[in-house]
Amino acid sequence: MESLQFLESSANQLRAYANSFLSRYEPLALFLAFPFSLVVGWFLQSVGHSVHEKGLKTTVLGFIMCSIKFVPGVKNYIDAEKKKVVDKLQSNSKSKRGNGWRTELPVVGLGVGVLEKMREDKRNDVVWQGKCSGTVYIGGSETEGHFSLINEACSMFAHTNPLHMDVFHSVVKFEAEVVAMTAALMGSQEKSYGGQICGNMTSGGTESILLAVKSSRDFMKARKGIVRPEMIIPQSAHSAYDKAAQYFNIKLWRVPVNTEFQADTASIRRYVNKNTILIVGSAPGFPHGIIDPIEELGKLALSYDICLHVDLCLGGFVLPFASKLGYPIPLFDFTVQGVTSMSVDVHKYGLAPKGTSVVLYKNHEIRKHQFVAVTEWTGGLYVSPTIAGSRPGNLIAGAWAAMMAIGLEGYLENTREIMEASKRIQRGVQNIHELSIIGRPDMTIVAFGSNVLDIFEVNDIMSSKGWHLNALQKPNSIHICVTLQHVPVVDDFLKDLKESVQTVKDNPGPISGGLAPIYGAAGKMPDRAMVGELLIDFMDNSC
Ligand SMILES: *Cc1c(COP(=O)(O)O)cnc(C)c1O
Numbered sequence: 001m002e003s004l005q006f007l008e009s010s011a012n013q014l015r016a017y018a019n020s021f022l023s024r025y026e027p028l029a030l031f032l033a034f035p036f037s038l039v040v041g042w043f044l045q046s047v048g049h050s051v052h053e054k055g056l057k058t059t060v061l062g063f064i065m066c067s068i069k070f071v072p073g074v075k076n077y078i079d080a081e082k083k084k085v086v087d088k089l090q091s092n093s094k095s096k097r098g099n100g101w102r103t104e105l106p107v108v109g110l111g112v113g114v115l116e117k118m119r120e121d122k123r124n125d126v127v128w129q130g131k132c133s134g135t136v137y138i139g140g141s142e143t144e145g146h147f148s149l150i151n152e153a154c155s156m157f158a159h160t161n162p163l164h165m166d167v168f169h170s171v172v173k174f175e176a177e178v179v180a181m182t183a184a185l186m187g188s189q190e191k192s193y194g195g196q197i198c199g200n201m202t203s204g205g206t207e208s209i210l211l212a213v214k215s216s217r218d219f220m221k222a223r224k225g226i227v228r229p230e231m232i233i234p235q236s237a238h239s240a241y242d243k244a245a246q247y248f249n250i251k252l253w254r255v256p257v258n259t260e261f262q263a264d265t266a267s268i269r270r271y272v273n274k275n276t277i278l279i280v281g282s283a284p285g286f287p288h289g290i291i292d293p294i295e296e297l298g299k300l301a302l303s304y305d306i307c308l309h310v311d312l313c314l315g316g317f318v319l320p321f322a323s324k325l326g327y328p329i330p331l332f333d334f335t336v337q338g339v340t341s342m343s344v345d346v347h348k349y350g351l352a353p354k355g356t357s358v359v360l361y362k363n364h365e366i367r368k369h370q371f372v373a374v375t376e377w378t379g380g381l382y383v384s385p386t387i388a389g390s391r392p393g394n395l396i397a398g399a400w401a402a403m404m405a406i407g408l409e410g411y412l413e414n415t416r417e418i419m420e421a422s423k424r425i426q427r428g429v430q431n432i433h434e435l436s437i438i439g440r441p442d443m444t445i446v447a448f449g450s451n452v453l454d455i456f457e458v459n460d461i462m463s464s465k466g467w468h469l470n471a472l473q474k475p476n477s478i479h480i481c482v483t484l485q486h487v488p489v490v491d492d493f494l495k496d497l498k499e500s501v502q503t504v505k506d507n508p509g510p511i512s513g514g515l516a517p518i519y520g521a522a523g524k525m526p527d528r529a530m531v532g533e534l535l536i537d538f539m540d541n542s543c
Contacts, residue, residue, distance in 0.1 A: 058528070065527045082530075085518060086537045130489040132468040138351045139414075139484025146405070150353050153401030160393025163384070171393035174400035175201045181403055182344050182358045185320040186312070187333040197334055198367050199360035200385050201346075201396055205313035206240040207387055208343035208359035211370050213244035213278060215361065216307040216341065218369035220277035224305070231278040232271045234263035234292060235474065236285035238311060250277070261285075261439035263292035265300055272304050282311040283319060283332035287472050287479065288438045289445025291315070295331055298338030307340040307366075313357065314481070316344030318443055321408075321415035329442065340366055349444075349483075351406060351414070352399035355392065414484060418444045421490050422482040428494035434501050438477050449477035453504050460514025461500035467493070471515075473523050 050059040069075045110117060128136060138146050160168040162175060179199045180188075188197035202208045213231065220226045230251040233241045237254070245252035253271045258264040263281050272279075279301055281292035294310055301308035310332060312319070323329040334342070342360040346352035361367040374382040406414070422444040429435050429448050435455075438447040449455045459471055459478045469478045480486070486493065503511075510517050522531050 057526075061526050062529060065530065078530075082534055082537060085534055086541060088518060089515070089534075089538050090541060127466060128468070130485045130492075131466050132485070133470050133479060134348070134481035134483065135468070136485055137348050137483045139487065146351060146402070149405055150351075150398050150402060154353055154394040154398040157394045157397035160397070161390045162393055162396060163390045168393055171396050174393075175396045178346065178356075178396065178399050178403060179358055179360070182316065182346070182350075183334075183360055185316065185333075186342055186344065186360060187335040188360075190335050196363040197360055198364055199342075199358050200367075200370070201391075201399065202357045202359055202386050203355050203388060203391075203395075204347060204357045205238070205311075205343055205345045206243065208313070208345070208357045209238065209240040209309070209311065210244045210247065211359045211386060212309045212341040212343060212361075213241065213250065214248055215366055215370040216278045216309065217248055217250060219366045220307065222369070226275055226277055228275050229277040230271075230273065230275045231280070232268050232276060233280040234268070234282070234285070236261065236263070236287050236290070236292075237280050237282055238286050238313070241280060251275070261288050261290050263297060265293060265296040268297070269300055272300075272306070276304065276306050278307040278309060280309045280311060283315045284441075284443050284445065285311075286314060286445070288447040288477075289314075289441045289443050289479070289481070290439045291319075291330055291332060291442045293330070294336050294339070298336040301338040301340070308338050309341045309343070310336075310339050311343055313343050313345040314348055314445070315443060316342075316358075317346070317349035317351075317411060318415055318418070321411045322419055322443065325412060325416055325419070327419060334360075334362060346399045346402065349414070349418075350399065350402060351484075352402040353395050355395045356399040359386075417487050418482050418484060421487045422446055424490045425480065425482060425486075425493065428490070429497070432498055432501055434505065435497075438475070438479075444482040445479055446482065447472060447477050447479035449475050450501075453501065454510075454516055454520065456516035456519040457504045457511055457514065458497075458500045459519075460511065460516050461503050462496060463514065465496045465500065467496065471519055473519075476519070476523055 047059065050062070054062070069078065129142070138150070140146065157171060160171045162168055162171050165172050178201055183197045183199060186197070200211075202211060216231075217226075217229045220229065228251070229249075230253065231241070231245065232253045232255060235254055235257050242252060242254075244250065255267045255271060256264060258267075268279055279297060281294045281297040283294060284291045297308055312332065315332065319329050319332055333339070340362045344350075344358045344360065346356040346358060347354045350356070359370075361370075371383060371385050422441065425446050426437060426441060429437055429446060434450050434452050435448045435458075436450065438449060441447070450458070455476055455478055456471060459469055462469055462478075469480055471478055480493070522534070525531050
């Protein structure tokens, strides 16, 4: 109430001031009318633009939120509230910077003693074995089996760097073979492509996506002269496309999915215009594990002569095998006409060390736009394929070791195990009547929400039991991405989930301590810019 009165009296003061000013300087007012109308015109155009892009509601809200911060006291109040939320997030994630962390070199080095210190830190980490959605995809214990094999392979090549092609032939060959073997899983051996599919290893799914977007942008510029590039992605596509859009100055349209939570080809079509360079489909999408209709998207891409990226970061080392095993998997690979690039993570279901992914292109003409050549540097002629300059040869060696050690039969067996485990989890979730599964999961991600309970409260109780699941929004839900770590603990998971649902049912209202109220509030906050600021503050205080 008080601030309203304040607003009103300030507005009156302003008006009085403007009137007295104008009455004194009438000729000047006439003179100023022209630039003033230009400014008003510019303002109206920006508003129109914003309404077109973000919708009327978001624009008006953005304007109100922006102006309200100029009212004395409001900004301080908002900042204090923001700090509370950030502190809460931090206390839950245990990621607050400081707390006795070292800030300078030890004067006397610890020598091999450092290893014992590291073991001590590692012992203080939380238990992740069998408890995390996704995260660690290799099965079994960390000190044996495939884990040990990867460690040994990596340590053998710890000091190599494929930037120096003339020195480290072995890792250059490993990279080429990892790419070729991955491409073969994606249909490169099909005759229709004449062996054109090519690619590179990258540091992860995000880098593969960044590169595919960058190459598509420059390919479309060369081919169609597009200089104000736009791309269209389904709401379920990974956040890496937002990163790409921001880094590479591309306008991003994130459009709603259909009732099956798949990319909606018709709504994507509505956003296609002469500046469109790229559309995206995921196989499957990270949130709900559902495969987008890649064939339909391929037709759309072909009909407008634009690029289509298929995101197989999660599915690349599952779908080809699931298909062979007879699970109903729609087409997802380069055999679909119109697909121009792909991202396939080896460090997820490929069971390679973290920091390994493959970006693939339909042909060399597109991939050439990924490379950077520098001709005028005093350091010599320079050409580099991916974002990093020096690259870790050990990870390439580790990925090669993983693929060669497991082989086709190994991946088939792994796929069967995780597909069956996720079917059991799906059935178990269906048997908990308060919960409902989002869409029809195609692979090994099971997402579920509730119409009767706060699903984020259920997530908090699961967290207190040691589980690390993913919280999703639009609609509010959580998911588990099933890995080999979960195969032996499916029943434990379902038992804990059932108990957690019961606990939330028995204790209506927020159960103190968890993040549920924050997730709930963040989902409902109409000012999305503010939610973004909260996330940035959280990150700024965490690293
Ligand atoms: C994991 C994932 C990514 C991003 O991969 P990072 O390796 O985390 O960079 C992109 N898309 C999908 C579908 C993913 O699951």
